[in-house]
Amino acid sequence: MKRENYDVVVIGSGMGGLSAAALLAAGGYKTLVVERLPRVGGRYSTIEHKGFKITTGAIEVEMGGAVERAFNAIGAKLDVRPVPPIRYRIDKKDHELPLKGGLRALVSQACHDESEAERVMGALKRGLTWQEPSDSISLREWLLQYTQNERVLKTFWALVSPTHFVNDDELPAGKFFEYLKAPKGQGIGIAPQGNLALMESLAKAIQDKGGQVWTRCRAQEIVVDGGMARGAIVQRGDDVIEVVAKAVVSNTGPQKTVALAGSENFDQGYLKQLRETLRPAPFMAMHIASDRPLVDCSSLIFVLGRRLSVMNCPTLLCPEHAPKGKHLLMAGGTPLSSLPPYDFKKDKELMIQDLRDNIPGFDEHAEILVASYFRGECPGYHSWPGYDLPQKTSIENLYNVGDGVKPPGWIGLGACAKSAEIAVEDIKLRIKPG
Numbered sequence: 001m002k003r004e005n006y007d008v009v010v011i012g013s014g015m016g017g018l019s020a021a022a023l024l025a026a027g028g029y030k031t032l033v034v035e036r037l038p039r040v041g042g043r044y045s046t047i048e049h050k051g052f053k054i055t056t057g058a059i060e061v062e063m064g065g066a067v068e069r070a071f072n073a074i075g076a077k078l079d080v081r082p083v084p085p086i087r088y089r090i091d092k093k094d095h096e097l098p099l100k101g102g103l104r105a106l107v108s109q110a111c112h113d114e115s116e117a118e119r120v121m122g123a124l125k126r127g128l129t130w131q132e133p134s135d136s137i138s139l140r141e142w143l144l145q146y147t148q149n150e151r152v153l154k155t156f157w158a159l160v161s162p163t164h165f166v167n168d169d170e171l172p173a174g175k176f177f178e179y180l181k182a183p184k185g186q187g188i189g190i191a192p193q194g195n196l197a198l199m200e201s202l203a204k205a206i207q208d209k210g211g212q213v214w215t216r217c218r219a220q221e222i223v224v225d226g227g228m229a230r231g232a233i234v235q236r237g238d239d240v241i242e243v244v245a246k247a248v249v250s251n252t253g254p255q256k257t258v259a260l261a262g263s264e265n266f267d268q269g270y271l272k273q274l275r276e277t278l279r280p281a282p283f284m285a286m287h288i289a290s291d292r293p294l295v296d297c298s299s300l301i302f303v304l305g306r307r308l309s310v311m312n313c314p315t316l317l318c319p320e321h322a323p324k325g326k327h328l329l330m331a332g333g334t335p336l337s338s339l340p341p342y343d344f345k346k347d348k349e350l351m352i353q354d355l356r357d358n359i360p361g362f363d364e365h366a367e368i369l370v371a372s373y374f375r376g377e378c379p380g381y382h383s384w385p386g387y388d389l390p391q392k393t394s395i396e397n398l399y400n401v402g403d404g405v406k407p408p409g410w411i412g413l414g415a416c417a418k419s420a421e422i423a424v425e426d427i428k429l430r431i432k433p434g
């Protein structure tokens with residue numbers, strides 16, 4: 001077997017993996033990223049389909065936060081076009097949410113009158129400044145103490161569904177407040193040439209700093225010896241290579257990390273935590289082609305649907321994502337239950353009904369290009385927000401990064417990059433480069 005030596009091997013090139021590699025390479029660590037697919041980016045990448053750029057997961061990325069810090073660290077540019085402020089569709093009318101004071105604006109729009117709005121806002125403020133509500137009840141149960149107004153309840157569902165990938169009656173109330181309190185960036189953006197091009201620019205910057213990014217290269221095993229991670233066995237073409245490293249960063253999700261390293265090498269408490277805590281969050285997404293924009297703005301539109309909670313027309317901002325004269329609409333939503341069994345057929349039907357209700361002439365102008373149910377090995381998130389594992393595993397020098405180890409309150413790509421920051425900070429304390 002061939003042998004190669006690195007300071008750190010990163011398994012997987014999703015946002016968590018490439019962010020970790022960028023921070024490590026910038027810090028002088030000899031870093032190797034191995035990615036089993038032919039392209040980098042994981043669930044933030046691009047596939048070409050009928051001339052459209054179809055994302056493999058995320059479309060918008062947070063600007064001015066942990067993702068941009070990873071890009072900046074290695075001299076890459078987070079080249080995105082800013083998306084205008086979020087809109088909320090309540091009673092068929094769109095309301096723009098200001099960047100500051102958005103929650104109050106939302107509550108005021110949804111409530112029947114000022115006294116109801118004051119009651120709900122008062123409770124929210126108490127939860128933010130005095131004590132977070134208990135996790136023993138769901139966000140919906142918590143809200144029901146202050147309003148029975150279905151429109152208000154649905155408004156909060158429409159905030160939680162596309163950000164947390166669970167429903168309001170599933171998210172523990174305290175976790176919602178953790179999210180409200182967590183640091184936020186400065187708006188969101190879309191990569192004009194597609195997510196793949198953006199992630200390739202990050203991979204290139206890593207390589208320019210002396211790192212390596214190998215695609216079509218699967219990690220078969222994480223090597224553990226004497227309770228410590230020592231590297232990985234990887235398959236590259238016909239070669240099986242032993243990568244010897246001082247630390248291993250896995251971006252494959254906590255479950256797969258255990259399978260790669262062998263469950264016999266982990267502490268029983270860690271395995272119990274994994275079994276009892278981790279809950280993959282499913283998410284439904286549709287890519288819809290049309291010959292005219294199906295919505296009138298390039299903002300994210302949060303929708304109070306039965307399943308549909310978010311719509312976005314990226315081609316209004318980035319026409320590069322579609323053939324000339326064509327448009328793309330992205331629609332997303334959570335299934336009825338975030339725990340199996342799922343009923344994809346019914347969820348999909350209801351989502352299409354919601355699209356018909358929200359887009360005049362939908363059947364006439366829309367062609368569903370791809371309808372995906374992200375679940376299992378490729379979920380919305382590897383774990384519901386608030387049900388994450390720590391970045392450190394019980395095996396010394398073996399770390400997880402990505403959306404199964406999100407820091408409390410963090411969501412999406414920002415959470416993946418933040419988990420990488422946390423892991424790399426720890427590596428820097430323990431291991432010297434070279």
Ligand SMILES: Cc1cc2nc3c(=O)[nH]c(=O)nc-3n(C[C@H](O)[C@H](O)[C@H](O)COP(=O)(O)OP(=O)(O)OC[C@H]3O[C@@H](n4cnc5c(N)ncnc54)[C@H](O)[C@@H]3O)c2cc1C
Nearest residue numbers: 012014015016036042043057058059060219402403412413
């Ligand atoms: C439909 C949808 C819409 C979303 N929208 C948004 C959004 O708009 N904004 C946002 O911020 N977030 C969004 N998200 C969430 C975001 O996409 C994910 O949280 C994020 O992309 C996950 O990144 P990750 O670091 O966990 O790595 P992943 O993307 O999971 O990447 C892991 C990589 O590891 C590789 N790998 C696995 N096993 C091996 C192995 N043995 N050897 C080598 N490589 C391996 C995989 O091929 C993959 O490339 C969305 C998600 C979905 C599904």
